[in-house]
Amino acid sequence: MVDKGFTEKEKRATLGLAGIFSLRMLGLFLVLPVLSIYAHKFPGATSFLVGLAIGAYGLTQAIFQIPYGLLSDKIGRIPILVFSTVIFILGSGLAAYASYQEDIYMLIIGRFLQGMGAVSSVVIALLADLTREQVRTRAMATIGASIGMSFAMGMVLGPYLASHLGLAGVFLFTALLGLVSLPYIFIGIPKPEKVVHHDDAEFTSSYLGTVLRDSNLLKMDFGMFTLHLGLTAVFTSAPLILKQFMDVGDLWKVYLIMFLVGLTIMIPTTIIAEKKGLIKEVKIAGVIILILSFGMFTQFEDSFVPAVISIIVYFTGFMILEPIMPSLMSRYAKPHVKGTASGVFNTSQFLGAFVGGAVGGFLLKFGFDIVFMFIGAVTFVWLLMILTMKMPEKLDRKT
Template sequence: MKAAGLTGGRMTLDERRAAFWLAGVFSLRMLGLFMILPVFALYAEHLRGNTPALAGLAIGIYGFSQALFQIPFGFLSDHYGRKRMIYLGLLIFAVGSVAAALADSIWGVILGRALQGGGAVSAAVMALAADLTREEHRIKVMATIGITIGLSFAISMIMGPVLNGWIGVPGIFWLTGLCALLSIAVVRFRVPNPVLSRVHRDAEPVASQFGRVLADTQLLRLNFGIFILHLLLTATFVAVPLALRDAGLPSDRHWEVYLPALLFSMVAIVPFIILAEKHRRLKPVFLGAILTLVLTEFGLLTLHDNVLEMGVLLLIFFTGFNLLEATLPSLIAKMAPPDAKGTAMGVYSSSQFLGAFAGGGLGGWLRGSFGLKGVFAFTTLGALAWLVVAWTMKNPRYLSSYLLNVGALDELAAHHLALQLAQVPGVAEAVVIAADGVAYLKVDRHTLDEATLRGFAADVDV
């Protein structure tokens, strides 16, 4: 039968299982990384050898090792098997969690957190998800994983203070280690084995595309943006738990601030996403969200000694943060070359993790040298610098990625097919990779003539 994306076919049982269980693996891992964010600055005060700078480093160090190893893990999974590299990464993550749980010094926690980040399975998991799904359903699977990551962050910010009150930070580390081992079991027994593993240009980095992606000034603006966004997040939460405590709110009640702020922010971003995507006002919404962070960080600089005022500011902060976290990947997808989306997302993810590392390290050092005001002054300037850089961003084209299985072709036939596809109404860009048997398209969904595209799809068994 024809490729299901063009005939309205549904996802198979194996595709649905892959989406559900791999999203679960991502979720458990992200929970483990983020649950300590709202509680660690307070816990670190009781560790041997602690300084504010080292506490910040312990929070952010996972980002350095994650950025260092995530792309190599993806490449190695091409050669040694997806599941094998995922098992290895999750085992390293579990070992790091145990090391942090057992540590009685700040350096022990730093080592554990570095190991947690070193279990960088993100690229390998995405590649496995691509192996297990047909081209026409892959965007849905990746979107499912992306939504899960966002929910995991929100849950971790709420559960961190709650679990800290029940089992303490060492208990949270033990729990995250257990979750990593459970994830290994999930991948082994619940995720189907791929029939064939190959490179997927839409889902994983390709070495030959790095120069092209790194030379694209529009993509560099977005990479700078995600770097600053996670720098702001990590640096802010080097200081916020201490500010809430100093304002009179016990640490086991911090969830009372985070819960309403996160829940409201997740609802509040919906109309802005509709305005940005459906009504094609993405750049104004994007710039408005960055400006919101500038004003929020400045508010924290001046009003961080009152719990109610901080609660309102955090609500606004999370609204801006969640909106930007949702729109940045959309902008990457719109601006990346159609056959280099996976590479663009790989560089983007590395920039995100490096931002977390920089935010933790610099935020901790600034807290030790200049106090909480020094941290919030730094984050205010960082958000302002991002606003200046983003202001010169081009208005994005409102295009979507579209994959078409075209079957086996030689290079000449692939070239001619790309020219033909580019003439289909609604197709803005078309690249056909003969070795992949896939056409990578950028399309305008509002004007796309799918009926014509249907004629170019290969006959595939599903």
């Protein structure tokens, strides 16, 4: 919920932008749990091409999110928001047509176009224009929460829609979500009195060197890269493992359990991390859980119940880490470079999603085991990095 400290205009802006952003992310998340299953049936589809289709959106998101934000400083937030939404709709439509035609190459192009509809930097910039500094963090948290809900809904709704409408229908539904948000951009979002560049919320090129020389921020970037590399790599393989035992239309039941367990663990661990000053310990625990799940996948890919337990364990680790990563990154960054640090951090996330899909798909031809061994090894490197990090002073329990 939006805090009562918000003005009516700030509340409207926060909820409106959270809604637009969550619809966009829901569209991307809907296909994640089913794309690998359907795309492998396309003529000429290889594991690598399917993995590329899964992760393609991440590459164009990484490329375009910062330029969109900078361009919105010059020509306005709303025009860029509208343009990116139209691109997203076109990409979703092309992906739907490609799915109907069973054309893997056209599907990859559609996914690249979906990623070109990246709006995170523009949404954050517009939110900064429309909120006071003292409530901005809470406004950002509202958007973060909306993304989490979109992810959960996508995991559950995607398999259900795919079983009734097919993959093309899922992409058409995604395009519809974009169309629904388009008029609201014009009539539902307050117009900022003036467009101002906010160092605390937006990328500033002159601060890039400072951010890239900060070893702790670089380790955070690698961590976010690894977390989302693992996410897309897991979903090149895990749906295929589950498909051995159940119909696509029943996958939502597994993902619902997965989400409920993850949410149940996420809430208390987030509180412990933030309120008790145990964020490093919680982060280490989350990464160890991820590594454990990858090991379980390699052992239990041929057994239904253990495979389901493996994906539940994986998602528990993911849900522990996802909310605390941005919070911790912002505490490492000095106030005047927070926007730039966030831009690099988010770019690392999107690049991770792309690499995870592409590499996960490539390795899949050698077997499920190799995929999970690879992401397990990368995640272990991340764990070693965490052990060498000093927590920010405000998280030190002695202060």
